Amino acid sequence: MAELLEREDLLAQLGALRVDGGRLVFVGGEAGVGKTVLVREFTARVAGRVLQGSCENLTTPTPYGPFLDVGVPTEGEPRHVAAALLRGLERTRLLVLEDVHWADEATLDVLRVLGRRIESTDALVLATYRDDEVDGSHPLRVVLGELTSAPAVSRLSVPRLSLGAIGELAEPHGADVEAIHRLTQGNAFYVTEILAAGDGVLPETVRDAVLARAARLAPDARLLLDAVSVVPARAELWLLEEVAAAELEHLDACIASGVLRADGDAVAFRHELARLAIESALKPHRRRYLNAAILAALRPAGDYSRLAHHAAAAGDSAAVVEYATEAGRQAAAASSHREAAAQYASALRHADGIEASARAALLDAYAEEAHVTGLYAEAVEARRAALDLYHALDDPLREGYTLSRLTIAYIRLGRNAEAEEASRGAIRLLETLPPGRELACAYADQAYARMLSRDNAEGVAWGEKAVAAAAALGDSTILAYGLNMIGTSYVMSGEIDRGVEYLLQSLDVARSEELEVWVVSALGMLGSGLGEMVELELSERFLRECITFSEDHEITPSYSQAWLALVQVYRGRWEEGARLASAVLARTPDPISRISALIALGRLRARRGDPGALDALDEALESARPGGHLQRLGHVHAARAEAAWLAGDATRTVQEAATAYPLALEKRHLWFAGELAYWQWKAGALDDAPEWIAEPYRLQLAGDAAGAAAAWRNRLCPYEAARSLADAGDEGALAELDALRARPAAAALRRRLGLRGPRDSTRGNPAGLTARELDVLRLVAAGKRNADVADELVVSPRTVDHHVSAILRKLRVRTRGEAAVAAAELGLLQDR
């Protein structure tokens, strides 16, 4: 096999991973580099059964596509499919998933679970993907990003062939090795195709090479190849009998020539690149004809994604509407929301002829899936189209409900005036009808809009209407929603205990009725709301609970993680805060989560004196602006005022703080009004602030620095506590600021006191050992091996080797045992 040159290293690595087991390995490489060939060779060498599935290059992939062949039930939620798969992997210890860059959303969710749970099994899972196609916004990239921290997940890269390997392959053909290398850049599939095409003239592209090779087949064999080329992945033999019976006798010739390969009861191109080359060379009418024939043959089988694909390619609009709608329903049921939205969109594009009520229903279905996927602008557009239809159909209930859904979509887009109009419209319309779920929901939506604007009293009032209506209907979802809004509004007004009580009630309802989304929402609101009110200990507890619950239920907890980053920054745990914020930013495009993570990072960089504070806070401001909500703008402008102050720019400090201050006063936000007043006061632009602002700021502005510092310590904010003392020129603040490595604040205080700064130091104690060397020594003295020490300290084993030799040198001993004895004699083993 040509592509197997230069692959022994990779095969050996895979072999070692299989022996260890409990691993998910992503095998990456460009199309045609030889990933599949590598994995096939590996599975062929392994004794025992192998589970295999592959993702198909359909316009919109089938939910759980690759698992259909694996023999697990592929219905319901991804975590259930993943659980069944993990059970299956106890018996069959090897699973190969091909081409996961084409995977549907539900399959990617299963991969997420596998990545986190595979460690508990003995199995090896290999997932191949085209790494050059997985760019910034690709869904697989998001999964890969999330799994980078999972210890049982790794990546393997299949490299291109070297000049030497090409020489070896080309030698029997007497071909021009250098020219082939230049042309193919070492792409194994391309090299093979060129050598198979023969003919002296080198084909300029892979496509040319494939076509040259196919051109050597008999004309009827080529017709068969055409039919196979319009079937993504693999063409079943029974299907070919239906659509290309006359040419089927040439199948053996196609296989013998190496263009096709047999695959059980089906045939497939040797590579997807070859299929695409042949398909792209088809005349349009012939492609339509073949797709129509395949559509007719596939109808009884009822695979809706496949049918929708061929219906679209055959230009059969009625069939597209029918099958894409069904495929969308199936995808939505499997939580493949991206695919569901794509199927409904495709149905809508072909739905010109259908009647109004059916079209409105299709628009509803599309808007729902678009919303879940985060395509809010598209959801708005679809809802508005549906709105016109329901109005024309004189269906006020559906019209009112659509307005209520539109409210939420507008809120997500930060289009608050339109959200308000839609919300009022929904209530007005639905109040003319007998009370029902739609009206209760519209009340809760209005409470949500008021809560977000921090109009807390109104948030409570509308929330109570929603709760009363929901209770009368016995609707637990809207009950949980309404209680949540009341509780959050109370928290934001500073009535912490009362707010927490309502939120816990909402949590209870959600838990007992298994409303996962509302469990996450209640925990998230408790965490973020208490964080905004600087109740950090309680906030952290709920955030951690939210993250754990979310992960157990396969919900990505970006917002809670971003808030936890902020809480850690405020608590002085800066490394942890940096790690969490960076992880959120690397993973999520969701602006709401990003804003919190960016504020955490911006504050951190400013406080450390590191570059890039403004980069982070510029993006945060950009994302916060459309909504115009105090909860984001107040927070962002406070952080920007702080960064400006620490950069020595008093003018900008005042500008930033003054921008959001009036809004914070209007909404009576204790903490934002407090911090924004503080920065203006510090820059000399404000003399006093209302009495009701948060206590530490009130004390600070009243000139009681020691009282403010004590209040900050009670709130678990060491940096703010030290800053209060530093404001009063208290030298006692230096130790805390140095320990936090808060360079700008410490430097400013030293300048004021006429002191010289110390250098940052990792220098050792009198015995000559650094803090980290002492950590290593304690573990070594406890009998741990270097590898265990490395795991425990989260550093490379080589770093531990270096530490151990430094310890031996400094203690003037030769062995680890002697080091332990010397350490004990010097009294170095006590805990610090």
Next chain:
Amino acid sequence: MDTFVILRRSGWRSGEELQEAAARSTAEGERMPEDIRWIRSYVLEEADGVGTVCIYQASSPEAIRAHAAAAELPIDEIVRVADTVVVRPDPQPAV
């Protein structure tokens, strides 16, 4: 990746300690190749030992701090490099 200058003034008592730190730095840098690349360092003669000015490429200042924490390296200041002007190649290194 951006380019950064990292000041580690008077970080070590001796050249020997610095060499050990350099070995740890390399080992930890190899664990995060997508986030950090050590380009070069200038060793500073200081009153009480040696320090360094290091040139790194990194994905963020947080990556530099995470690397420094793992390799036990001090940081006085991180500055982002806006541009590079090379007039002459560096003098021959000592080693």
